Amino acid sequence: MPGLMDPIQLKGLTLKNRIMMSPMCQYSVEKRDGIPEEWHFVHYVSRAVGGTGLIMMEMTDVHPDGRISDKDLGIWSDEQIPAFQRIIESCHGYGAKVGIQIGHAGRKAESKSLNPVAPSPIPFKEGERIPRQLSTDEVKEAVEWFAEGAHRAVMAGADTIELHGAHGYLIHQFISRISNKRRDEYSDPNRFASEVIQAVRSRIPGNMPLLMRLSAVEYVEEGYGLEETIERCRLFHRLGVDAFDISSGGESPAGPSPVRAGAPGYQVPYATAVRQATDVPVIAVGHLDDPKVAEMVIQNEQADLVAVGRGMLRNPYWANQAALELIQEPILPSPYKRAF
Numbered sequence: 001m002p003g004l005m006d007p008i009q010l011k012g013l014t015l016k017n018r019i020m021m022s023p024m025c026q027y028s029v030e031k032r033d034g035i036p037e038e039w040h041f042v043h044y045v046s047r048a049v050g051g052t053g054l055i056m057m058e059m060t061d062v063h064p065d066g067r068i069s070d071k072d073l074g075i076w077s078d079e080q081i082p083a084f085q086r087i088i089e090s091c092h093g094y095g096a097k098v099g100i101q102i103g104h105a106g107r108k109a110e111s112k113s114l115n116p117v118a119p120s121p122i123p124f125k126e127g128e129r130i131p132r133q134l135s136t137d138e139v140k141e142a143v144e145w146f147a148e149g150a151h152r153a154v155m156a157g158a159d160t161i162e163l164h165g166a167h168g169y170l171i172h173q174f175i176s177r178i179s180n181k182r183r184d185e186y187s188d189p190n191r192f193a194s195e196v197i198q199a200v201r202s203r204i205p206g207n208m209p210l211l212m213r214l215s216a217v218e219y220v221e222e223g224y225g226l227e228e229t230i231e232r233c234r235l236f237h238r239l240g241v242d243a244f245d246i247s248s249g250g251e252s253p254a255g256p257s258p259v260r261a262g263a264p265g266y267q268v269p270y271a272t273a274v275r276q277a278t279d280v281p282v283i284a285v286g287h288l289d290d291p292k293v294a295e296m297v298i299q300n301e302q303a304d305l306v307a308v309g310r311g312m313l314r315n316p317y318w319a320n321q322a323a324l325e326l327i328q329e330p331i332l333p334s335p336y337k338r339a340f
Helices: 038-049 078-092 136-155 170-175 191-201 226-239 258-262 268-278 291-299 310-314 318-326
Strands: 008-010 013-015 019-021 054-061 097-103 160-165 210-215 243-247 282-285 305-308
Touching (some): 019 318, 038 054, 038 078, 054 078, 054 136, 054 160, 078 097, 078 136, 136 160, 136 191, 160 191, 191 210, 210 226, 226 243, 243 268, 268 282, 291 305, 291 318, 310 318
Parallel strands (some): 019 054, 019 305, 054 097, 097 160, 160 210, 210 243, 282 305
Antiparallel strands (some): 008 013
16 A cells, blocks of 8 residues: 555646645734745745655735735736746755645635625625625636636646635635625536636646545535535546545534544544545645654555644744654655654
8 A cells, every 4th residue: 555655646647745735824924915025935945855745835815805805915917927936946846746726715804905806795694794795707807817817827837736625715615605695607516616617628738637626525514515515526527627635614603512623643543534535636635743643644544745834834844854763764865864
């Protein structure tokens, strides 16, 4: 059976191991123009030095008002491309592949300088701003925002694109019954996401894998469940998604219990269920910071890759730590190997 440190191929992309740095917003664009700054360069390149196979850059917004905060990364302008390119080229120099997660916060845009939009004029929480409902024509324009963002990511040298369709952001808002009360063609929960997938797929190379992060369940009585997600994944795979990054929750302030969310690998069963039902590669995420637990997930064929978030915030060389524990060999560049 393959292990965590073994390579894997997704379409035309070969990764040196099955470790993905999970996309985690840094809220660190001080100039508020969406352009990566020196913090982002050091943040991502250090994880490449540390041995990560796939670095997934944080949610990068396809429209200025699609940011969670006005200090988020953006990819709505060609002026933003060179800074991404610099980071990606440097990561490649250490053997890491790099993806960019593209998304739009929708009604979860928090900064007062931003103007939130959504499928329906329903705030995320009581007392928050009521978002403006997108017209039918504006929804079609939003599809093109994603396509243009993906094209810019390709121009910047990204090895893969991940669509953020989870955690209550715009794509998820269209999918969810909680936030989509429309009466036009986009009342269909899968229509907006389907059009985004097809538009993005048409703007990226044919051999480039397209990934998609989805929330498997919503943790609320009126929310969708795992069976709906499996059917959705079958559809999205037919339309062009090559692997699913399976998380959960986010479209309602309600969420998993603290006990459940605190358990190592608490979301792995969702990824496994999607993998078994669709025969499509999946990425597992959620408290997989222990390398032995991550290894077990891969060896038991519960997932094809493991995404590590907080563990990599604590230790940029988490992949090297995993290598030391699992194969007893460091994977850092040669100048550091004398330490071992």
